[in-house]
Amino acid sequence: MTHSHSQATILKLFREADREFVSGARISAALGVSRTAVWKQIGQLRQLGYQIEAAPAKGYRLLQAPDVLLAAEVQNELGTACIGREVVFYSETDSTNLRVHELGKSGVAEGVVVIADAQNAGRGRMGRSWLSPPGVNLYLSVLLRPAIAPRHACHLTFLSAVAVARTVAAVGEVTPQVKWPNDILVNGRKLAGLLNELDAETDRIRYLVLGIGVNLNMAAEQFPDDLRYPATSLLLERGEPVSRQRFTRTLLRTLDELYGLYRRSGFAPIMAAWQAYFDLVGRQVEVDCQEYRLRGKVAGLGEDGALLLELADGRTERVLAGDVRPL
Template sequence: MNTPGTRDAILRVFRQRKGQFVSGEEISQTLGISRTAVWKHIGLLREQGYGIESAASRGYRLTQTPDTLIPAEIQANLETSCIGREVVLLEETDSTNRVAHEYGKAGAEEGLVIIADQQTAGKGRLGRPWASPQGVNLYTSILLRPSILPRWATQLTFLSSVAVARAIEDLSGLHPQVKWPNDVLIDGKKVAGILNEIDAEMEGIHYLVMGIGVNLNMTKAQFPDDLRYPATSLALETGRDISRLAFARVLYRELDALYKTYLQEGFKPIAAAWSRFFAWQGKMVEVDFQDRRLQGTVTGIDTDGALLLRLDSGATERVLAGDVRPL
């Protein structure tokens, strides 16, 4: 059986040798497995789409990598200081956020990344379902342990949105927009959602789970018929497939850089970066929240992430949660 640990270890050996041949004997000694086991694992990697050349008296070398979300592939040349220290890949799970909570409660190190190839019970804000078909998108949760008060945890939702928007720009050339408080849109259609959750007490956060779902290669047929909001994927918008592996790497690099900035400089630079993708600044919107419906002009976001609306009366309303629609 090609266990994830052995698979990742063999791939790490190939990465370290940078395209050079590695003898079966060297792999055997490095991993502490038999030559026969090495041969079997190489065959299984080939079945998974890896191009591995073999030559008599020289051994094996890696020539091609498939678009997989294998931890060793994600971590190759990732060059982050925090995000991605450990990557856990699940073929299927109900929710990556739930799994990340389990790791958080067990004391896992900050920067842990959970990825699922498929979710059976993916969720968005207010418990709404998030369609998570197999093999086409990125479903991921990141475990963080910021030394901040719980009231400031919402600031990291904006950090997540900026990272996703930047990754979309980088990999697709599209121009995404952020929708307060936690969605990323392409031409008014949802392409990504953020769901951050915390485990905390009054005086501090034990850990924060940063949940992110990005529709990369979904087809129209894979979207549910009962969507509350128009949705799309990067493949539908660009007419080409987007590498899940490449997107994951870019996203984790952006998250790492933004998180470092946040810890050093606070929320101000994050809010400024978010505002660059926010198209509703100064525009009239309608907000449904707490059994109320408000209309007003967006004047920005507060330090805790609340949406600021200027009402017709001239008063400013702080909106902490709700559905926003442009007028």
Template sequence: MSSRDRILALLRSHPDCWLSGEKISAELHLSRAAIWKQMSALRSLGVAIEARHAKGYRLLEPPDLLFDRDIVSGLDCQIVGRSLQILQAVDSTNLQLKRQAEAGAEEGTVLVADQQLAGRGRLGRQWASPAGVNLYCSVLLRPLIPVQQAPQLTFLSAVAVVDVLEEVGHIRAEVKWPNDILVGGAKIAGLLNEMSAETEQINYVVLGLGVNLNMTTEQFPAKLNYPATSVLLETGRPVVRRIFLRALLERLDCYYAEFLRRGFAPIRQRWEQLCPIINRQVTVDSGPIGTVVGLEVDGALRLQCASGAIERIVAGDVRLVN
């Protein structure tokens, strides 16, 4: 544990109490200069620490910071979360984890960032990723499944996010094919799953998850391709990010274990329950009109046309027909 983490843990263990520099020094075997330096670093991260002459330091309110030890302690996971990394800022958690995957990182490695400087969504679109408010997370998997089944993991990610939004955020969300999570028609989360594979073998899949937790209206870009929201905007209540992340890792691990044991069927059934366009008539871009009847095993949308024929939709923007 770093000096910064040890100081924060000590302050947390004495809520509403003043701790003198002398006491902190004696407890943690740090110099007064080192303590002052780490206090300044914590303040720069947004931790509310009050300092007063002759009294010392005290924590004014628990910070919503992401520290490895807070998340892995007691985490009930078998695969997802075997290795966890928390970074202050990265270009993209997916890009960072793909580099590690190429270097041999183990299955279940999770990379989380407080901020993304070049967050990406589907089709290369920018994903706004300000510091300190949301969850930006990527998970490395190495499933022994046929290459054509890899898209199934996108739907696994989606149902896990929806479940945790309800469990922790107390908010009901829906899935939008192929990889968005909506609340009231506005995007609250997005998924970007990327794969490295050969002809018949998957090398790895990186599950990228971005969830808008405590973002305010002012923090969204002025121009959006799609309406967006956050748990805070929908409920008026902030979400503790480490609690949300722990719940999400456990849910992902549970669904992944079920997926490896029973295949795609349970995941597909759950996703279809959460999708508002199932059994509804839709149009796909300027293409066919038909009724959505479910998912194919490769993640394609099954569209029943007026003739009764089933058409596979592998890409395109799906809209309800009024």
């Protein structure tokens, strides 16, 4: 039995016992390991922040559980059809997107989710880094294998933005906006970023990685001074922390529901849902496309998700990638 399955089994026994003691013999039998190995597993759970009482002749009981994103906690009563069928948790990794790339290349079925408590090489769009301290936020990546042409891969960016926005509204109880193409804002400050990557041939996607980073319980002093864009967290917006476990489960359920809708009904309902959070239509913006900048009025979005920009000379420019700043 793997390390994470052992933890899941022990936590399940504790949940079923409902704060009563579970004997060492019972845990030992459930895991198929010695009492000494059980003691070691209990020690590892304690290191993660679980308060577990041990009593001679009685066994162990759970007094308090921390808000950690162990697979066993995230999958508890998750009930999704595809996304989250397998969850892999790291206390720290370089980047959850890189871990999912490895799984994608090895042929793992879609729906696997990789979560890290901290990342030491978190990545944002355009090669930027994504600050990823431990214990406060959500960093996760999902492996998908949609049967769509590579040119439609951007549909999944809009899908994940809708999922994050809906989860922020439901769990965070604040009103989010989407910033084209893949940031989530609250009161004009960046709360979440998406980095979706794909591995494809000319006519088919081998796999797609949905990378999602959300600032949940980050305090003001944890943000660096040199951010290119003002950032925030749900803690700062609400004045109180949110449960990372509840947020993550809600997000995975919402992603699962929207992915099912996309496979059944295509991009139109996803785009309509995304536009409900987009408030820049009709407004003057500047778009930084790295090599050049454009100024114009947002006329809407193309069917492929391109930003339609009405320039001063009356022409409409289709923008496929860039940083948008309202003027």
